[in-house]
Amino acid sequence: MSERILRSPLRGWSAPLEEVPDPVFAGRMLGDGVAIDPLEGTLYAPCDGQIAVLPATRHAITLRTVAGTDILMHIGIDTVGLGGEGFEACVTAGQAVRSGDPLIRFDLDLLTRRVPSLLTPVLLLGSPVPQLTRRIQNCAVNVGDLLLEWAAPQAVAAEAPSRQDEAALTRSVRVALEHGIHARPAAQAAAALKGLRAQVQVHFQGRSADARSATGLMTLGVRRDDAVELRAGGADAAAALEALAGLFSKPEPNARRAVPRAAAAPASAASKAPVGPGGALRGVLASRGLAVGPAALLRRQEIAVAEAGSGIDAESAALRRACAQVQAALERSLDGTRGAAAEIITAHLALIEDPALHSSALALIGQGKSAAFAWRAVIRQSIEALRALEDGRMAERADDLIDLEHQVLLVLTGQSAAVPSVAAGAILIAHELLPSQLVGLETGTLAGICLAAGGATSHVSILAAAAGIPALVALGAALEHIQEGTTLVLDAERGELIVDPGATVLDAARRQIAQAAERRARERRSAQREGRLADGTRIEVLANLGSLADAELAVCNGAEGCGLLRTEFLFLERQTAPDEAEQRAEYQRIATALAGRPLTVRTLDIGGDKPIPYLPLPAEENPALGLRGIRTSLWREALLDEQLRAVLAVEPPGQCRLLLPMITDVTEIRIVRAHIEDACRRIGRTVPVELGVMIETPASALMADSLAREVDFFSIGTNDLTQYTLAMDRGHSLLAARLDGLHPAVLRLIARTAEAAHARGRRTAVCGGLASDPLAVPILVGLGVHELSCVPAVIPQIKALLATLTLEQCRERAMSALAQDSAEAVRARCAGWDDAAGEPAAALRSVQP
Numbered sequence: 001m002s003e004r005i006l007r008s009p010l011r012g013w014s015a016p017l018e019e020v021p022d023p024v025f026a027g028r029m030l031g032d033g034v035a036i037d038p039l040e041g042t043l044y045a046p047c048d049g050q051i052a053v054l055p056a057t058r059h060a061i062t063l064r065t066v067a068g069t070d071i072l073m074h075i076g077i078d079t080v081g082l083g084g085e086g087f088e089a090c091v092t093a094g095q096a097v098r099s100g101d102p103l104i105r106f107d108l109d110l111l112t113r114r115v116p117s118l119l120t121p122v123l124l125l126g127s128p129v130p131q132l133t134r135r136i137q138n139c140a141v142n143v144g145d146l147l148l149e150w151a152a153p154q155a156v157a158a159e160a161p162s163r164q165d166e167a168a169l170t171r172s173v174r175v176a177l178e179h180g181i182h183a184r185p186a187a188q189a190a191a192a193l194k195g196l197r198a199q200v201q202v203h204f205q206g207r208s209a210d211a212r213s214a215t216g217l218m219t220l221g222v223r224r225d226d227a228v229e230l231r232a233g234g235a236d237a238a239a240a241l242e243a244l245a246g247l248f249s250k251p252e253p254n255a256r257r258a259v260p261r262a263a264a265a266p267a268s269a270a271s272k273a274p275v276g277p278g279g280a281l282r283g284v285l286a287s288r289g290l291a292v293g294p295a296a297l298l299r300r301q302e303i304a305v306a307e308a309g310s311g312i313d314a315e316s317a318a319l320r321r322a323c324a325q326v327q328a329a330l331e332r333s334l335d336g337t338r339g340a341a342a343e344i345i346t347a348h349l350a351l352i353e354d355p356a357l358h359s360s361a362l363a364l365i366g367q368g369k370s371a372a373f374a375w376r377a378v379i380r381q382s383i384e385a386l387r388a389l390e391d392g393r394m395a396e397r398a399d400d401l402i403d404l405e406h407q408v409l410l411v412l413t414g415q416s417a418a419v420p421s422v423a424a425g426a427i428l429i430a431h432e433l434l435p436s437q438l439v440g441l442e443t444g445t446l447a448g449i450c451l452a453a454g455g456a457t458s459h460v461s462i463l464a465a466a467a468g469i470p471a472l473v474a475l476g477a478a479l480e481h482i483q484e485g486t487t488l489v490l491d492a493e494r495g496e497l498i499v500d501p502g503a504t505v506l507d508a509a510r511r512q513i514a515q516a517a518e519r520r521a522r523e524r525r526s527a528q529r530e531g532r533l534a535d536g537t538r539i540e541v542l543a544n545l546g547s548l549a550d551a552e553l554a555v556c557n558g559a560e561g562c563g564l565l566r567t568e569f570l571f572l573e574r575q576t577a578p579d580e581a582e583q584r585a586e587y588q589r590i591a592t593a594l595a596g597r598p599l600t601v602r603t604l605d606i607g608g609d610k611p612i613p614y615l616p617l618p619a620e621e622n623p624a625l626g627l628r629g630i631r632t633s634l635w636r637e638a639l640l641d642e643q644l645r646a647v648l649a650v651e652p653p654g655q656c657r658l659l660l661p662m663i664t665d666v667t668e669i670r671i672v673r674a675h676i677e678d679a680c681r682r683i684g685r686t687v688p689v690e691l692g693v694m695i696e697t698p699a700s701a702l703m704a705d706s707l708a709r710e711v712d713f714f715s716i717g718t719n720d721l722t723q724y725t726l727a728m729d730r731g732h733s734l735l736a737a738r739l740d741g742l743h744p745a746v747l748r749l750i751a752r753t754a755e756a757a758h759a760r761g762r763r764t765a766v767c768g769g770l771a772s773d774p775l776a777v778p779i780l781v782g783l784g785v786h787e788l789s790c791v792p793a794v795i796p797q798i799k800a801l802l803a804t805l806t807l808e809q810c811r812e813r814a815m816s817a818l819a820q821d822s823a824e825a826v827r828a829r830c831a832g833w834d835d836a837a838g839e840p841a842a843a844l845r846s847v848q849p
């Protein structure tokens, strides 16, 4: 058999690719071939070869012929969204197959009901795509019939390596970004290379992408801990490599952790059927809360585009103008926007400037397509590539591309965006929601959001959480059967949407919402009071800060000062270290924002999971056990001295306290004290500074009595103390559920620390995550903690909780927790204590059917 012949993999009707209702296939953006409308549900091998790609969704397969040509068979259109439902693979990736072997069985009936088309493109891939010499189409075909034939590839003269290649620099980098190279870091890569004269490629598992192409980078599918190779040529190659290596090898300072999915069951298969009155749909928590309201359905505005262009020059210019207009609008909306919304707009800006998207679109325009058709086609191709990665986070980023497609098409077709208007108090129901649509909505009056698709970490979810709108996503297709105006109870604590509930459930939900709103308002009203227990015992509630913006928010929320300024965050988002003057100015701004409240400045805690690109540390087998915290500062004393002088110069001199991270014994403290004295001498400071140490290693907890002689206060870093006590990496996703600071071993170390501090009359604070956990707070106080340094957003709740407890009650809880055998047992015990830390939806649950 010739190696350049393909036989039909299906029984059905062979149609031209142009008939496929998807511009990616119809526009031959992936390759050339035909599409078969199948009459039977088995796909067979069209030639001998090896399975090159078989995604977990089993909706497509790529077979590599013996001569190395890749053949893609994509069963139906939009079938990736079925998540594998209705498909059964007969082969595995890497397996050798013979022509006619069954590859995939699929449920023809299910596909007919669920996807827009069964047309199955059978494509030859490659760059360039092989030249077809025969194409059997517009006729019925049987399995094994001749379908395609192609010419032998032209011999391509081996390219002599260019001067740039010869001079190319390479660097291997282990990616530390929590979610791999997704939209944000991909966008940052392009930004980091701006102005550098270098061509940079990122290579991963045999594939490569231009480092300036956000879409190209995302489609590599690089995840955390993957090793990538960076290759750069050109004048600024070294600087470009440095910038990218720094970006990829440090964790994202603002990486958002997914809302724990265990909290809600994902949409079940049963959720496709319509739900009757009182029935419930299960979804994934995107933003916590409870809401009642009528359903308001949002339908996507479809934009019709003409395929044929009106001339290459005119269409190219139109596309450039439209993109520039959208870019300008995005830049305008970035002005004055902060937080999650700003990050999303920045990601959109990077995508709209993506050179790979533009050159692919211009190539299609060059083939006679209209600007709108070309833009839609390249965006859809990128979306397909992202979804094929089978990485939920990447697939969620596809929403951003859909949004951009929409915005550019609106400009190109001269339409204005239909800003969805949703009646005040309604619960928005949609298949999916674009970030720009949510931003355009009157979010202040929206009661809740329910999406059939989406994920907990999609940008819409992040925006909903930032705006405090309860939201569930991934509710499944049944959501779309809900009628406009149907009364809904959205329980985004349990992950349920109750459709047309009975009066009892409705009343309970309304009561619950009213109580929660009242409680939040009450907590905010009294947030500026001092933190005190019900018996008057003073417990200071401070904030953990990483920036000036955090400080402003913290003060509004009632922070009594800053218990932990993570100064390394001021060093992370840049190419060089801030000098002494810059540091001093930033610390001064934060101190001023705190308006006289204490500011606890922790010296740099770099190394471990917080490397700094421009301060390369020696390669370490185990960075968490290597140079980090105070060890790094003492290894780079000049950096420590600069920082000490900058902090000690802040006015008024008594406002700042110094806190040392990762201390294990008194020797380190004594050395740093000598540096502090020297810094004071140099800047002429005579006022003493309060000095504290982080208790975040078992060594420091066990040596607390000895450390207490040397310092003014302790601040317990429960994040690291838990990591080092339980010997579980704090970034390990598989161990995340077990990495619990309420483990009795950690609690015993906290108890020991507080006792040692008490014996010497020293204060004990907690600045790790436990201080923001309402279940843990009473236990910490009962163990002898005087000060809690929390995430700014929870301060009103923590203060309110403290006011409901007496020291005696806290001590009882602490004793009981210390006596438990495991973290689960401690949490189970906590669940029995019914106070403000209890779950807000408990009452609703008790009346549900």
Ligand code: PEP
Pocket (backbone or CB within 6 Å): 564, 566, 605, 696, 716, 717, 718, 719, 720, 721, 767, 768, 769
């Ligand atoms: C801690 O370890 O608990 C802590 C507060 O420090 P970081 O999270 O910055 O390591």
Ligand code: MG
Pocket (backbone or CB within 6 Å): 696, 717, 719, 720
């Ligand atoms: Mg720490």
